[in-house]
Amino acid sequence: MEITDLTPAERRVWDAFPRGEGVDFREDRTEEATDGAAWGPERTVRAEVLAHLLLRGAVPLDGQVPGLNVRGARITGKLNLKYADIEHAIRLRACWFERKPLLYGARLRIVSLSDSALPGLTASTVTVDIALKLSCCRITGPVRLAGARIAGGLFLRKAVIGIAGPAEEGQEAALQFNHADIGTDVIAMELTVHGQTRINGATVGGQINFDDARLLAPGATALHAEILNVGTDLRAMRLEARGRINLTGSRIPGQLNLAYARLSNPGGVALRASSCVAGEVWLRNCPTIQGGVNLRRSQFDLLHITPETWPPQIRIAGLVYRALSPHVPAEQRLPVLEREESGYLPHAYEQLATAYRTAGDEAAARTVLLAKLRRHRRTLPRAARVWGLLQDVTVGYGFRPLRAAGWLLALLITGTVAYGLHPPRELKQGEAPDFNPVFYTIDLMLPIIGFGQEAPFAPDGWYQWLSYLLIVTGWILATTTAAGVSRSLQRQ
Structure with missing residues (x-):
């Protein structure tokens, strides 16, 4: 590409790249990138120009570090960096993309697309040395990050992914970072996903934060997180989940915090966390879960759930917990054990009695064991x-x-x-x-x-x-x- 082919807008980006200087095309800092289709040629940059800069590189000027730093541009064409090895920072914030960027298999330093509007993102198996930032983005198509390797964090705060509409099982997930390896945290507060969020098999060195997020896949799986490994906590306070939450086989040494969450999947399983190992599971002040709960064979140090939060259908065979809170009379928790779909489970009563005994309430433990024998009596022959x-x-x-x-x-x-x-x-x-x-x-x-x-x-x-x-x-x-x-x- 010859430099004479550049438009005035592209020349600004070209000249700023060697020094890593920022180019801001915005007329108003409060404008939305979703309106970018109407932006004129004075702020339009071809994706091939950006790719040429990143692939060709530049000699630093005046001791500056080269880098792509653009705000408010209308980027036409496809930004194709497939299999590329890029040493420069990529910062394309508050931009509008005509086509979804292709970063499949690329090795990048840092990528920031915050506040941008994109029709999707294909970045499976991408390697990012520092961080991938998609905060406040509006992305209408799927975000593919399966198998990604990100040394730092993945930032999705206030992002909106997918288009509202009916969800179906088998449909491509809207947000995918399954089998990804993320070195620090996944920051996704106030994230909204229309469709499935698939993170099964992912490894996150720090925490995953879904506080105030909305995962919307009514009638399907909203969060598919089987065999997830988290270094510290999985936070999802005030989460709104329409569809199944599947955490089967996950390992969360700290907190699985679903306090104030609204879980809804009528006619199906709303929360499946079977064969999980977690330090503390918090379902504090949650309204009654709409749909079934499956906690079979899981192990928790602490389970915080009120009797009112349990739904009419539960599966708790083999569930083990060391402590149960809040501390309420045994008569309030015993009816929950009657909701087990498999029928009478002696272990469920023994486990509840053990929790009361651990809390020092021997009278409540005796009440539970008496209820166990009465429940067992109903399974015996008449004599x-x-x-x-x-x-x-x-x-x-x-x-x-x-x-x-x-x-x-x-x-x-x-x-x-x-x-x-x-x-x-x-x-x-x-x-x-x-x-x-x-x-x-x-x-x-x-x-x-x-x-x-x-x-x-x-x-x-x-x-x-x-x-x-x-x-x-x-x-x-x-x-x-x-x-x-x-x-x-x-x-x-």
Whole structure:
């Protein structure tokens, strides 16, 4: 390309490049790049001119570092840097691109397209030594960064990607940096994506920040992040997600923070985080999740979720957590365990009881384990259910030992009053000891203990039936109490 072929706008860029100076075509700093199609020739630059500068390079002038630094340009044609090795900074901010830049397989120093309007970006397997900045961009087509290697950070703050409309499974993702390797952080606060965000298999050295972001793929997968590895946290406070959030197999050593998030995928799974390992999972102050939640086989140090946040359908088989917050009565959390789609899960009750015991609330832990046994009873044959019901009513499966004392006291009073008013007859006159209705009733109820009152006397009529009732009830209470004590010792 000869320099005589350059337009006045292109000459400004050409002359500024060796010194790395900025060229600003904007008439007003508040103007939007989305209006760039109407910009005139005075601010139009051909993409081939920019590529020629970057590929040819320049000799630094006056000790300056060459670089491309343009604002507010209308860039026509395709910026094709496929497989290129560029040593100069690329800063094309607040620009309008006629065609999507092609950076596939290129090796670049730094790329900043912030505040620009693009029909898409193809940069799969790109290598960036410093950072890739797409903050505040308006990108109507897909952003392809699969397999990218970015030593610094990826910046997407306030960017809008894709066009609003119905999403379908299998449709190309609007934002892709799956299997990417990002050295520091992904900064994507207030990001809006119409379509799927695909980051499965990515490795991020620092944190991913989706605070206040909107991931919109109704009826499809809004965030596909399987086997994601994050160095610190995945933040998504106040996230609005329409569609499935899939974090299966991810590793997040710090926080998975979804506080105040609105997750919605009616008729499907709204949050799938099975086989995950995370330090802390925060779902604080989230409205009720619209759609199912799948946390099977995951491991969390802390799970913060209120009972009201859980949806009607959950899958928590194999879920392990060391602590559960906020601390609320066990009666508020127990109904959630009934929502498990697989039915009765003993481990879910044991895990909840362990969390309460870790928090020092032994009474709540006993309440959970009692609920577990009652739930288990519903799965047993009828005869076993009857025996379990007797254990429950009498001593609460050993978790309510004072019930046995209450039953015994009530029966003792009944027997004492009945036999005190109508003492049983002596079997052998003159050989029986003095009759005592209290100890006679005790002899009937507690066959292990003998006070010599039961054998010498024989009640008649309905008093005889009362004695049978006392004997049978005493055996039941003794047996169930022993079973409950044995179960308690086993737990200890």
